[in-house]
Amino acid sequence: MVSQRRDAAIVGIHEYPKRKAPGVTPLQIKAECAAKALDDAGLKWSDVDGLYDAQDGAGMAGLGLAEYFGLKPNVIDTTAVGGSSYEFHASHAKRDIAAGKCKVALLTYGSTAHSDSRRIGSMGGGMGAGAASPLSNMTDPWGMTLIANYAMVAQRHMYQYGTTSEQLARISVATRAHAMRNPEAVQAMTDLEFVGINEITVQDVLNSRMIADPLHLLECCMVSDGGGAVVIASPEVARDCKKKPVWIIGSGEATKYSENGGDLTVSAAAQSGPRAWAEADVRPDEIDIAMIYDSFTITVMIMLEDLGFCKKGDGGAFVSEQRLRWDSPLKPALNTDGGGLSSNHPGMRGLFLLLEATRQLRGESTSQRADARLAVAHGNGGMLATSHTGGTIILARD
Amino acid sequence: MDRPQPRFPEPDTQPFWDATKEHKLTYQVDRDTGDVVFFPRAHNPKNGSRNLEWRESKGEGTIYSYSVVRLNRHPAFAPLGPYAVAYVDLDEGFRILTNIVGVADPTSDITIGQRVKVQWEDQTTGISLPMFTPA
Numbered sequence: 001m002v003s004q005r006r007d008a009a010i011v012g013i014h015e016y017p018k019r020k021a022p023g024v025t026p027l028q029i030k031a032e033c034a035a036k037a038l039d040d041a042g043l044k045w046s047d048v049d050g051l052y053d054a055q056d057g058a059g060m061a062g063l064g065l066a067e068y069f070g071l072k073p074n075v076i077d078t079t080a081v082g083g084s085s086y087e088f089h090a091s092h093a094k095r096d097i098a099a100g101k102c103k104v105a106l107l108t109y110g111s112t113a114h115s116d117s118r119r120i121g122s123m124g125g126g127m128g129a130g131a132a133s134p135l136s137n138m139t140d141p142w143g144m145t146l147i148a149n150y151a152m153v154a155q156r157h158m159y160q161y162g163t164t165s166e167q168l169a170r171i172s173v174a175t176r177a178h179a180m181r182n183p184e185a186v187q188a189m190t191d192l193e194f195v196g197i198n199e200i201t202v203q204d205v206l207n208s209r210m211i212a213d214p215l216h217l218l219e220c221c222m223v224s225d226g227g228g229a230v231v232i233a234s235p236e237v238a239r240d241c242k243k244k245p246v247w248i249i250g251s252g253e254a255t256k257y258s259e260n261g262g263d264l265t266v267s268a269a270a271q272s273g274p275r276a277w278a279e280a281d282v283r284p285d286e287i288d289i290a291m292i293y294d295s296f297t298i299t300v301m302i303m304l305e306d307l308g309f310c311k312k313g314d315g316g317a318f319v320s321e322q323r324l325r326w327d328s329p330l331k332p333a334l335n336t337d338g339g340g341l342s343s344n345h346p347g348m349r350g351l352f353l354l355l356e357a358t359r360q361l362r363g364e365s366t367s368q369r370a371d372a373r374l375a376v377a378h379g380n381g382g383m384l385a386t387s388h389t390g391g392t393i394i395l396a397r398d
Numbered sequence: 399m400d401r402p403q404p405r406f407p408e409p410d411t412q413p414f415w416d417a418t419k420e421h422k423l424t425y426q427v428d429r430d431t432g433d434v435v436f437f438p439r440a441h442n443p444k445n446g447s448r449n450l451e452w453r454e455s456k457g458e459g460t461i462y463s464y465s466v467v468r469l470n471r472h473p474a475f476a477p478l479g480p481y482a483v484a485y486v487d488l489d490e491g492f493r494i495l496t497n498i499v500g501v502a503d504p505t506s507d508i509t510i511g512q513r514v515k516v517q518w519e520d521q522t523t524g525i526s527l528p529m530f531t532p533a
Contacts, residue, residue, distance in 0.1 A: 119471045132405035137415070138437040140402035141527050142497050143467060143475040144483040151465035152485065159463070159510040213466040213505060258485070260434055260492045264463055385463075385485075386495075 002249070002374065002396060003281040007098040008105075009238040009245030010090075010395070012041025012231030013355045019188035019224035019344060022115045026227065027057040027068050029110030033229035034069065041231045042242035043104060048231075050075040050102030052093060054085035054348060056111060065108075075102040081255075082381025083293055086230070086350035087391025090377075091251035093232040103234045107354075110227035111346035114192065120223050120347055121147040122211070139386065147220055147296070148212035149383040154298035155214055156264045160313065165214055167316035168297040169205035171334070172218050172341055174324035175294060176200045179338025181326075182366040188343055192222055219297040221340035221349070228351045230358075246361045250280025250394035257387035265313075268390030269306035269378055276392035277308070282374060284308040287394075289360045289375035290332035291353035294339040303378050307392065326367035332376075336360060336367040350379030354393065361397040373397055401474045403523050413452060414438045418526040421518045423455040425492045436492035457516030458533060459488040466504045482508055486530050500531030507532075 014036035016029050038045060051073040055061040059068070062076035075096050079088045086107055093105035113120060122145050130136075157163045177199050179185035189197045196204070200218065208217040238245040252272030258264070277283065284307055292300045292307075301315035309332070310318040323330030335341075337356040340349045357375035359365045375395045382388035404415050417424040426435040428442045429449045441448050464484035470476060482498040499517060501507035514530035521527060 122469045122471050132408040134408065134410040134437050134439060137404035137408050137411040139495050141404065142483050142495055143401065143470055143472065143478075143481065144495060145467055145470050147469075148465040148467045148483050152463040152483070155465055156463040156510065209468070210466075211469050213468075215465075258493065258495075260436060261487070262493075264485070 001281055003279065005249060006235045006247055008094040008232050008234060009247045010230055010354065010358045011233045011238050011241040011243065011245055012037040012043060013229070013358050014040055015184070015228040015344070015352060015355050016226050017184050019226050020114055020191040021112060021225040024112065025058070026110035026112055029227035030057060030065070030108035030229070031069060033110070033227050034106055034108050037229035037231045040243065041233070042240070043231060047104045048106045049073050050093060050096055050105035052077045052089035052105060052107045054089070054109065055080040056109060056348065073102065075105070081389040083295070083348040083350045084379030084381035084389045084391035085348060086354060087251070087377060087379040087393045088253055090230070090232060090248055090354060090393050091253055091391065094248045094251060097232065097234045103237050105232040107230040107232070107351065108227070109229070109348060109351040111348065112225045113223050113347045114225045118223065118347070121145060121220060135387070145212060146383060147215060149385040150296045150298055151212040151215045152385045153264050153302060157298065157302065158214065160265055161316065163301070163316040165206055165216070166202050167320050168219060168301060169202040170319045171294065171297040171300045171324065172205045173200055173202055175335045175339040176342045178326055178336045178367045179342030182338050182343060185338035185343035188222070188224060192224060215296055215298070221295050221345040224344055224346050226344050226346040228355055230351060230354050243362060244397060246358045247396050248393060249396045250276040250282065252276035252392040254390045255387070256390070258385065264385055265302060267302050267306050267380065267384060268388055269303045269392065272390040272392040273307040276394050280394040282394055285331065287332045287374050287376050288369050288372040289336065289357055290334050291357045291375060291377040292334060293349055293353065293378060293380040294335055294341050295345070295349070295380065299380055299384060300334065302384070303380065307376065307378060326369055333367070333369045336365050336369065348381070350381070350391065353377035353379055357395050361395055399474045400522055403521060404525065410440055411438045415525045418518070418528065419524055421526055423457045423516050423528050424452050425455055425490060426450045427453055434491040436494065453490070455488050455490050457528070459486045459514060459530070461498065461508065461510055461512045461514055462487045462493060463510055464498060464508055480504055484530070486514055494528070497529045498531070499529045
């Protein structure tokens with residue numbers, strides 16, 4: 001029986017439409033998206049009394065953002081755990097609203113990673129920036145790029161379970177099909193000068209150049225500009241909002257890191273997932289929409305397994321069935337906006353997982369799954385083969 | 399251009415890097431429980447104990463996983479051509495991030511489970527980087 005608890009709901013969303021936005025700052029993106037998400041909810045700027053920020057703007061995170069926005073919130077949460085920060089924020093907002101600490105929580109994200117020419121995936125070895133740490137001192141000298149970090153997970157998954165590049169490629173194929181139905185994703189691929197803005201085949205993925213064995217170019221997310229905002233409100237506020245509420249009915253948070261003798265093919269989702277399922281009283285096979293952080297194909301496969309959509313090691317067979325597409329009779333549909341692979345990845349994609357899950361449960365997606373009722377958003381932050389976070393949010397409509 | 403180097407002061411990892419100057423690969427052990435601690439720290443992450451001692455590894459182990467980097471825009475690595483990063487499980491029970499060197503073609507000559515031994519690459523800063531080559 002799906003949980004009927006109604007502590008907090010997503011009532012307003014906005015995704016910054018551009019993926020190439022020269023001359024705009026992350027703070028401007030955050031403020032513009034905040035205003036449009038509040039308008040989507042039918043709420044006012046001054047209704048916001050909770051501010052959630054992953055420290056992605058200029059200045060001193062929560063303080064600087066409150067001043068820039070012109071808000072005096074009762075709750076400030078600046079949890080910054082990489083790309084999954086927004087799943088953590090949604091979990092915290094639900095907790096804070098249920099405790100009566102705030103009524104209208106605002107989550108914002110803004111990034112100009114593309115225009116800043118940040119080589120997020122392919123600049124390995126650190127640049128000697130920031131304070132030295134034990135971890136940086138033990139990792140910087142070997143030239144491990146972010147892409148190679150995830151590739152080591154893929155390599156180990158292939159070794160332990162016989163997973164193939166053909167199977168991983170199916171994740172890229174399904175999400176590209178969704179991207180081609182999303183005008184903003186098509187514009188994104190155009191603006192970022194993708195070669196071949198069309199649906200792709202498994203063979204196209206395998207023919208794309210190897211970036212870090214065994215990951216090919218078309219298994220890696222884009223580096224875009226972008227941002228967005230989510231408004232989360234109490235049941236009393238949600239009742240009077242413009243759109244139907246999308247309820248947060250379960251959440252889980254976890255960390256994982258490389259350990260002596262540890263299993264690289266298991267992610268933090270194996271800890272955050274069960275807590276979220278239990279709170280929501282939902283089983284993975286009931287989920288219509290899976291918004292899973294697709295920094296790389298392997299990220300999705302690992303997390304589908306860890307969230308319990310299939311057994312550990314069976315991800316290759318699971319994604320090989322035609323279940324990931326929006327129009328498949330099988331559950332779940334995956335990343336129906338086109339994902340980080342083909343629509344939007346400015347560095348921390350977690351917020352977009354909440355946006356598209358909400359669109360699906362409202363019936364507003366460009367690849368709408370008929371009668372979608374339950375969705376999971378699972379964000380991954382940090383680096384999968386070293387230290388990372390997992391944030392799981394389960395969403396339901398009435 | 400040098401590779402990125404460990405930076406100091408950083409007291410947790412200083413003894414490890416000092417030992418590399420004599421081509422010694424070292425790790426920590428909890429004197430009470432025998433737990434192996436790595437990366438280096440002032441405490442045992444399993445129980446918080448600070449009763450640790452340093453030991454020297456024989457430098458022999460097994461490749462746990464690896465990837466061959468084809469694209470690194472960092473100026474120290476950009477000219478290398480494809481090179482292998484790897485996790486190696488040392489026989490003493492610790493896992494180290496490293497490079498696999500001394501193979502003709504890293505894209506075809508490296509496998510998970512392969513036995514390897516340490517090989518040192520001295521740096522202009524005085525420390526030496528432990529890398530691994532097929533045993």
